[in-house]
Amino acid sequence: MADPDTNNKPAKNAARDGAIHMRHLDKWFGAFHVLKDISLSVRKGEKIVICGPSGSGKSTLIRCINGLETHEKGELVVDGIPLTGSAGLDEVRREVGMVFQSFNLFPHMTVLQNCALAPIWVRRKTRAEAEARALRYLERVRIPDQAHKYPEQLSGGQQQRVAIARALCMEPRIMLFDEPTSALDPEMIKEVLDVMVDLAEGGMTMICVSHEMGFARRVADKMIFMDEGVILEEAPPSQFFSKPKHERTRLFLSQILHD
Amino acid sequence: MTNLSDAKILRRDRQTSILAYGWHWARIHLFSSWMNAALTLSAIALLWLTIPALIDWLIISASWTGESREACLNENQGACWPFIFEKWEQFIYGRYPQEEIWRVNLVFLLAFGGALPMLIPAVPWKGWNALFLVVIFPILCLYLLSGGVMGLPYVESSRWGGLLVTLLIAGVGNAAALPLGILLALGRRSEMRILRTLCVLFIEFWRGIPLITVLFMASVMLPLFFAEGASFDKLLRCLIGVALFSSAYMAEVVRGGLQAIPQGQHDAARALGMGYWRMTILIILPQALKIVIPGIVNSFIALFKDTTLVLIVGLFDLLGIIQLHLADPNWSTPQTHYTGYAFAALLFWLFCFGMSRYSQYMERRLGTEPSHNG
Ligand SMILES: Nc1ncnc2c1ncn2[C@@H]1O[C@H](COP(=O)(O)OP(=O)(O)OP(=O)(O)O)[C@@H](O)[C@H]1O
Ligand SMILES: [Mg+2]
Numbered sequence: 001m002a003d004p005d006t007n008n009k010p011a012k013n014a015a016r017d018g019a020i021h022m023r024h025l026d027k028w029f030g031a032f033h034v035l036k037d038i039s040l041s042v043r044k045g046e047k048i049v050i051c052g053p054s055g056s057g058k059s060t061l062i063r064c065i066n067g068l069e070t071h072e073k074g075e076l077v078v079d080g081i082p083l084t085g086s087a088g089l090d091e092v093r094r095e096v097g098m099v100f101q102s103f104n105l106f107p108h109m110t111v112l113q114n115c116a117l118a119p120i121w122v123r124r125k126t127r128a129e130a131e132a133r134a135l136r137y138l139e140r141v142r143i144p145d146q147a148h149k150y151p152e153q154l155s156g157g158q159q160q161r162v163a164i165a166r167a168l169c170m171e172p173r174i175m176l177f178d179e180p181t182s183a184l185d186p187e188m189i190k191e192v193l194d195v196m197v198d199l200a201e202g203g204m205t206m207i208c209v210s211h212e213m214g215f216a217r218r219v220a221d222k223m224i225f226m227d228e229g230v231i232l233e234e235a236p237p238s239q240f241f242s243k244p245k246h247e248r249t250r251l252f253l254s255q256i257l258h259d
Numbered sequence: 260m261t262n263l264s265d266a267k268i269l270r271r272d273r274q275t276s277i278l279a280y281g282w283h284w285a286r287i288h289l290f291s292s293w294m295n296a297a298l299t300l301s302a303i304a305l306l307w308l309t310i311p312a313l314i315d316w317l318i319i320s321a322s323w324t325g326e327s328r329e330a331c332l333n334e335n336q337g338a339c340w341p342f343i344f345e346k347w348e349q350f351i352y353g354r355y356p357q358e359e360i361w362r363v364n365l366v367f368l369l370a371f372g373g374a375l376p377m378l379i380p381a382v383p384w385k386g387w388n389a390l391f392l393v394v395i396f397p398i399l400c401l402y403l404l405s406g407g408v409m410g411l412p413y414v415e416s417s418r419w420g421g422l423l424v425t426l427l428i429a430g431v432g433n434a435a436a437l438p439l440g441i442l443l444a445l446g447r448r449s450e451m452r453i454l455r456t457l458c459v460l461f462i463e464f465w466r467g468i469p470l471i472t473v474l475f476m477a478s479v480m481l482p483l484f485f486a487e488g489a490s491f492d493k494l495l496r497c498l499i500g501v502a503l504f505s506s507a508y509m510a511e512v513v514r515g516g517l518q519a520i521p522q523g524q525h526d527a528a529r530a531l532g533m534g535y536w537r538m539t540i541l542i543i544l545p546q547a548l549k550i551v552i553p554g555i556v557n558s559f560i561a562l563f564k565d566t567t568l569v570l571i572v573g574l575f576d577l578l579g580i581i582q583l584h585l586a587d588p589n590w591s592t593p594q595t596h597y598t599g600y601a602f603a604a605l606l607f608w609l610f611c612f613g614m615s616r617y618s619q620y621m622e623r624r625l626g627t628e629p630s631h632n633g
Contacts, residue, residue, distance in 0.1 A: 007610035068526055093532040107544050118531035121541065162529075170531060 001062045018077075019044045019174050019205040020065060025074035027060060034060045036072065036229040044173075046207045049216040049237075052226035053159060058209040061226070064174045065207065066096040079173055094122060097167030101179040103159045105151040105166070110140065112147040123170065130169070137165040141195045157188025161195055168199075175199065177208040211256050217241065225249045316602070322594075329481055331592040339594040343602050346584050350602075351576055353420015362403045363423055369396060370430070378617065380624065402538055416494040416607045420575040422606065424494070428501055428576065429563040431522025435502035436562070437555070441548075445539065447510065458510070467508035471498040478572035497569055512554035516547030520583065549625050556618035558609045578603050 007100040020042040027035040034057045042048055044183040050058050063069040065078055067089045077093045106114050110141045115134035119125040121251070138144045143154075151159055160180055167175060177196065183190040193215045200206055200219040210216065215224060216237060225238035225248075233240065233249045244250050289299040299618070315537075320337030322330050331339035343350075345495075352363050368624070373392045378381040407413035416527045446458035477500035478493050520543055528538035570579035584590070 063526075066530055068529060088533055090534065093530060094470040096530075098526075098530040100523060100526065102521075102523050104523035106522075106524065106542055106546075106550070117541065119381065121537050166531070244494070 002178060011066065018042060019046065019079060020207070021075070021077040023063075023070050023075040025064065025076060027071045027073075029062065032228050032241070033065070038074070038222070038231055040234075041176075041183045042205060042207065045203050045205055046210070046221045047200050047219050048185055048222050048224060049220040050207065050224045050226060051207045051216070051252070051256075052224075052232075053212075054160065056226040056228050057229045059178050061180055061206055062098075062209055065174075065176060066093050066098055070096075086234070087142070094170060095172055096176060097170055097172035098176040099160070099163050099167055099180045101183050103151070103156070103163045105159055105163055107151050108149055110148050111162050111177075112145075113163060114151070115169045115201065119121075119169050136168055137168045137251075138162070140198075141165045142191075144232070156184045157191045160184065160188075160192045164192075164195055172204045174207070176178060177206065179209050179211070181210065201218065213241070213253075213257060225252065227252075261525075277315060284327075287540070299376050300577045311516045316597075318425075328590050328592045328595075331590075331594050337594065338601065339592055339598045342584075342590045342595050345590075346587075349421060349584060351421060352582055353580055354418040355420070355423065356412075356414060357553070358405070359414055362406070362411070362414075366400050366403050369399060370426075391497050409550075416492050421493065422577045423575060424569070425563075425566050425576040425578075427494075428498060428566040428569060429559075431498050432501040432505050432562050432566075433559050436505040436558070439502065439506035441513050441544065443506060443510035444513035446568045447514055448517055462507045462510050466511070470501070470504055470568055471571060474568060474572045476500065478560055493572070494509060494574060497572060497574060501566070504560060508558050509555070512551050512558055513547065515554065516549075516551035517543065519550050520546055552622055552625070554616055556614055560614055563611060563614070565605060 018041050020040065022038060022040040023210055025035055025038040026033070026171050038061060050061070052058050064071050064076065067083055067086075070085070076083045078092045081095075082094055083089070088129065102110055103238075106117070107118065112131060112134050115137065116127065116130035119130035119133060120127060123130075135144055137146060138147055141164050143158055143161055143165075146154060146158060146162070146228070151162065154162065163168075164180075172205075181192050193212060196208070196215065198221055204254070206219075208220075210217075220237045221235050223233075223235055225240075225244075225246070227248055233244060233246050235244075240249075241253065244253060277533070285404050288297040316337050318337075320335040321340055321561050322335065322337060323334065323340050324330060325341040326345075327341075330341045336552060349362070352360055355363055360627055373388065373396050377385065377388050382388075402408070404419065404423075405414060405416070443458050443462055446454050447462065449455050449458070474497055478497040481496055524546070525538065528542045533541070566576050567578040570582070575583060585596055585599050
C-alpha cells in the first residue's frame with residue numbers, strides 16, 4: 001500500500017499543486033466513526049476509482065470533498081482552497097461537480113433549464129450564454145435533442161447524462177461520481193460509462209465511486225478499496241486487480257467480478 | 260316509400276340503441292351491486308325530497324317584488340327576496356357613505372383586474388402583475404377606502420362593512436399569511452437552533468388559541484396596553500391578529516411540502532454552488548408549494564369563512580350585517596331570517612366553490628405540465 005505519509009515534507013506544496021489533499025481525516029455520525037484517519041492525495045488530471053462494500057463510507061468520503069458532509073478532524077484542501085468548517089464551501093462547490101446515484105435532476109424544470117440554472121445564478125452568466133453552454137454540454141453527452149423535455153420524460157441513462165451535463169456546465173475542475181450507474185438498467189450503463197470515459201480522456205480530474213471494474217481498468221490511475229471507514233488498499237489498477245495485498249480486497253473482488 | 264320506412268326503422272334502431280346504452284351505463288355505474296343499487300335509490304329519494312322543496316321555496320313560492328314586509332306576508336311561505344333587494348347595498352358596503360361608494364367599487368374592480376390575469380397562466384407579464392398586486396394595489400386600496408388625503412373625504416373604518424369587510428379580512432389575512440407562513444416553515448426547519456425555537460414557539464402559540472380569543476385580544480385587550488389616544492384602528496388590529504393566526508396554520512401546511520422534497524434535491528443544489536436562498540427559492544419552494552396547493556387552498560377557504568367571527572368584536576362582515584338587518588322591524592316576516600341566511604350561504608358558497616375549483620384546475624395543470632421556473 002502506498003503510504004501517503006512518506007512525502008510528508010512538501011505537504012504545503014502538494015496541497016497547492018494537487019487537486020485534492022486530504023490528511024488524517026476523521027468523521028463521526030453521532031457515535032459512529034464513519035471515516036477513520038483517511039489520507040489521500042489526488043493530482044490534477046488524475047482518475048481515481050473507489051470501491052468497497054456497502055456502508056464502508058465511500059459516499060461519505062466523496063461528499064466530504066465538496067462539503068456536503070463536514071469532517072470533524074484532519075486537513076482537507078480542494079483545488080487549493082482549504083475546507084474548514086463552512087469556510088471555502090461555496091468556492092469549492094463552484095469548482096467541483098458532482099453526479100449522484102439517483103440523478104437528482106430538478107423535476108420542475110426542463111433539461112435545458114436544469115443545465116442553465118447554476119451558470120445563471122451562481123456564475124452570473126446571461127441566459128443566452130448559459131443556454132448556449134448547456135446545449136454544448138448536452139451535445140457532448142449526446143442528447144441535445146432532449147433539451148426541452150422534462151426529466152421524467154427521459155430514460156434513466158438519459159437522465160444521468162443530463163446530470164453529468166448539468167455538472168459540466170459549471171466548468172468544474174474536479175468531478176465526483178457517486179455510483180453513477182448503479183441505479184440503471186444494464187443496457188443503459190454503457191451509454192453513461194461512455195460519456196465518463198470520454199470525459200476522462202479529456203483530462204478531467206475524476207473521483208468515482210463505482211463497481212464497474214471494466215471502466216475502472218480502462219480509465220483509473222489509482223484504485224482505492226475502502227472497508228469500515230478506512231482505506232485498506234490503494235494501488236494502480238494493474239496491481240490492484242492482479243495481486244491485491246489484502247485478503248479482504250481479494251474476497252471483495254472475487255465477489256463482484258463473479259457476477 | 261321504401262326509403263322512408265327504412266329511415267324510420269333506422270331512427271327507431273338508433274333510439275333503442277341509445278336506450279340500451281343508457282341502461283348499460285346505469286347498470287355499470289349505478290346498479291352494479293345490491294349495495295350500489297341501494298345507495299343510488301336512497302340518493303334519488305333524498306334529492307326527490309329536497310330539490311323540489313328547495314326550488315319551490317327559492318323561486319316558485321317566493322315573493323319577488325315589494326317595498327316592505329307586506330310583500331312577504333302572503334300565504335305563499337316562500338323566500339322574501341325584496342328584503343335582499345332593498346338591503347343589498349348595505350350587505351355589500353356596510354355603512355359606507357352613499358356618495359363615496361364608487362371608491363369601493365373601484366377597489367373591487369382593481370382587485371378583480373389585478374387578480375384575474377394573475378390567475379390565468381397564459382397571460383404574460385406575471386412579474387409586473389405581481390408588483391401591482393403586492394405593492395401598488397395595497398396602497399391604492401388603502402387610499403381609496405380610507406381617504407382623508409388628496410381630495411378624498413375620510414371614511415372611518417367603523418363604517419366599512421358587509422362583503423367589503425369579509426373580502427378585506429380574508430384577502431389581507433391570506434395575502435400576509437402565505438409569505439409569513441413560508442418564512443415560519445423555513446425557520447422551523449432551519450439549522451439555527453434559536454431561530455427554530457422561536458418559530459416553533461410562534462406557531463404553537465397561535466395554533467393553541469382560538470381565533471375568537473385572538474380577536475378579543477386584538478380589539479379589547481391590546482388598547483389597554485397603549486397610552487390613551489395612541490391606540491390604532493380596530494379593523495387594522497383584527498387584520499393583524501387574523502394574519503398572524505392563519506400564518507401559523509399556513510406554516511404547517513408549507514412545512515408538509517418542504518418535508519416531501521427528497522434530500523437529493525438539496526444535495527444537487529448545494530453541489531452546484533447554490534447558497535441557501537437560491538436553493539430554497541429556485542429548487543425547493545416551487546416543488547414544495549406545488550405539492551401543498553390543496554392544503555393552502557383549504558387554509559384560504561377556512562379563513563374566508565372564519566372572518567364571520569369578527570362580528571363578536573363589533574365589526575360587521577357580510578354575515579354580521581345581514582344579521583343586523585334581520586332585526587329591522589320594517590322587514591320582520593316569518594321568512595326574513597331564512598332568506599337572509601340563505602343569501603349569506605349562497606354568497607359564501609360561491610366564493611369558496613370558486614377557490615376550490617381554481618385549485619383543482621391549477622393542480623391538474625401543474626400535474627401534467629411542470630411549471631416553468633428557470
Ligand atoms: N446522515 C447519516 N447519519 C448517520 N449515519 C449515516 C449517515 N449517512 C451515512 N451513514 C452511515 O455511514 C455509513 C457509511 O455510509 P456511506 O453512505 O458513506 O456508505 P457507502 O460506502 O457509500 O455505502 P453504499 O455502497 O451502500 O452506498 C453507513 O453505515 C451509513 O449507515
Ligand atoms: Mg454510497
